[in-house]
Amino acid sequence: MIHDGPFGKPIKKDFPLINITSLIDVMFLLLIFLIITTTFNPHLGISLQLPEAKSSNAVEDVQLCRIIVDSKGVIYISEGETKEPKSVTLEELESRLKELKAKNPPPSLVLESDAEVPFRTTVKIFDLALQLGYSGLTIATIPKNNESSSLTN
Numbered sequence: 001m002i003h004d005g006p007f008g009k010p011i012k013k014d015f016p017l018i019n020i021t022s023l024i025d026v027m028f029l030l031l032i033f034l035i036i037t038t039t040f041n042p043h044l045g046i047s048l049q050l051p052e053a054k055s056s057n058a059v060e061d062v063q064l065c066r067i068i069v070d071s072k073g074v075i076y077i078s079e080g081e082t083k084e085p086k087s088v089t090l091e092e093l094e095s096r097l098k099e100l101k102a103k104n105p106p107p108s109l110v111l112e113s114d115a116e117v118p119f120r121t122t123v124k125i126f127d128l129a130l131q132l133g134y135s136g137l138t139i140a141t142i143p144k145n146n147e148s149s150s151l152t153n
Contacts, residue, residue: 063107065100067093071114073121079107090124097132112140 068076068085076085109129113122129137
């Protein structure tokens with residue numbers, strides 16, 4: 001040991017200290033920025049213009065199967081609110097709906113069809129669901145604004 005300190009005491013070497021308090025603040029700011037700027041869209045990139053309807057009720061079923069038809073006529077199926085929609089043909093949709101019907105209880109079907117989709121396509125999907133024994137098929141719409149309510153603001 002080296003005794004060059006005052007009164008013959010050994011010299012203590014100071015190790016460099018890194019103050020991580022400011023680094024933690026930066027990490028929290030980055031985390032908050034990420035949370036705020038991230039959008040959680042259950043439709044995952046499928047853009048729809050739902051038709052308007054004056055009468056509408058919210059569907060509050062835990063087990064949902066969403067059938068989505070975009071403006072180009074592409075059919076997607078999504079089981080539950082959190083699963084990513086998968087593109088299917090009408091034949092694949094039929095086989096998938098048969099599999100879902102075997103579950104106990106079968107999920108409720110919600111048809112989300114773009115307003116520009118030909119009515120023929122919507123009827124085919126609706127008819128397919130009825131043929132497979134689904135008793136209720138919900139058609140997703142957006143509430144129609146009353147003209148009087150828009151004038152009051």
